[in-house]
Amino acid sequence: MTNTSTGVPGSGETTLRFLGAAGTVTGSRFLVTAPSGARILVDCGMYQGRRELRRRNWEPFPVPVGTLDAVVLSHAHLDHCGWLPRLVRSGYSRPVLCSPGTARVAPIVLRDAAHLQEEDADHAGRMGSSRHRPPLPLFDSSDAEKAIALLTPVPIGEPWTFGRDVSVVLRNAGHILGSSTVELRAGRRGVVFSGDLGRQDHPLLVPPDPPPACDAVVVESTYGDTTHPPRTPHRLAERVVRALDRGGVVLIPAFAVDRTPVLLMELRSLMRSGAVPSVPVYVDSPMALAALDVYRTAVRTRDPQVRPEIAADPGDPFDPGTLHVVPGPQESATLDRDLGPAIVISASGMATGGRVLHHLVHMAPDPRNLILLPGFQVAGTRGRELLDGATALKIFGRYVRVRAEVAGLDDLSAHADSDGLVRWLRSAPARPSACFVVHGEPAASAALAARIDGDLGWCAVVPRLGEQVLV
CATH class of the missing domain: 3.40.50.10890 (Rossmann fold)
Incomplete structure (x- = not known):
């Protein structure tokens, strides 16, 4: 499948910017810019948890929405897809690539999220518990339906290409139905995103596929400092x-x-x-x-x-x-x-x-x-x-x-633990230049980064929110 990218003027380098899930376990958003200037957002998650994190959901997107060429979803959990209606409300109208399973599950999640946003705003208005008059939802059902209309199923294992230098391949992640890892090739560089990685012994889903060779890996660390007990x-x-x-x-x-x-x-x-x-x-x-x-x-x-x-x-x-x-x-x-x-x-x-x-x-x-x-x-x-x-x-x-x-x-838990994450990384056919540890509480991310450095000998980094790196 192909799509024509309009992009922005390119810098000649492939860059990766961490717009969410850095220093916290929610709000996954990662921006890749190709040498041609094409921009791809991997995941578009909502922040959950502490009030200071939830407030980030109201902040404007840090780059002009009109410069985005595509969004790729790893799966349909709110912290990976739940900000999509807000992005659409801000003017995004291009494809949202995802697996066929995610294309079936995400509409359920997004409609429910919109309903809860509307319900919470209505409740705040009746109770007078908001500083705003009237209280407004982060997004509404109309925004959710517009986002759902953009979902573009991509079969697992089949490349989706657009522009002259970008391709995406989704592979099984074994976390929830439809969950996938994301291989994104931009120019001559490749980045693999784990999304949320599942367990080898998930009772319903097949295990995660091993990662392909790439220049950088972005790996979650929800349980980066934990070893799950056996399923008992x-x-x-x-x-x-x-x-x-x-x-x-x-x-x-x-x-x-x-x-x-x-x-x-x-x-x-x-x-x-x-x-x-x-x-x-x-x-x-x-x-x-x-x-x-x-x-x-x-x-x-x-x-x-x-x-x-x-x-x-x-x-x-x-x-x-x-x-x-x-x-x-x-x-x-x-x-x-x-x-x-x-x-x-x-x-x-x-x-x-x-x-x-x-x-x-x-x-x-x-x-x-x-x-x-x-x-x-x-x-x-x-x-x-x-x-x-x-x-x-x-x-x-x-x-x-x-x-x-x-x-x-x-x-x-449906998340891989520290052992499972390291096992998945070790199965890569070659050592990447860098491994970026995200989507975890600070202690969990730091522990996993230290283990990746010690056990695998990889350059492992916990990035800062907003940080941009060359791939």
């Missing part, structure tokens, strides 16, 4: 059974994309084996239910990113046998009333918004209940506060006491 379903079973035995409810704030399907697979296996009793399992998230449909289609059509053994199973891998979907807000509102031992999976995964907040208001004060956090919790989110031992959470303007048991389970 009995740890999940022990936590769940203990809560159910005391008459409690297990509330799982889960990312709608990937984490909810994987949790349902784990619960299906545990209930089939008898390790967990067959109690009702409620999925209370419109976004998660929409994503489940995409995942079911991928399994049914034997998507090449899905493990063959999963696709060969004739049953629904996401139904433990007691699955109940919660379609609307009325049903969600009544779910907490007189709910016996049960498992409730609801979004958002870091408890920053969505229906899970209503469930936390009802369930957090009861010591019989278990709040289970199976994913990475960014600093400044309610999920992180819970993991750090908060005894109260501010929700809807009021504080809610936390007496429920709280537990995190990193062995359910």
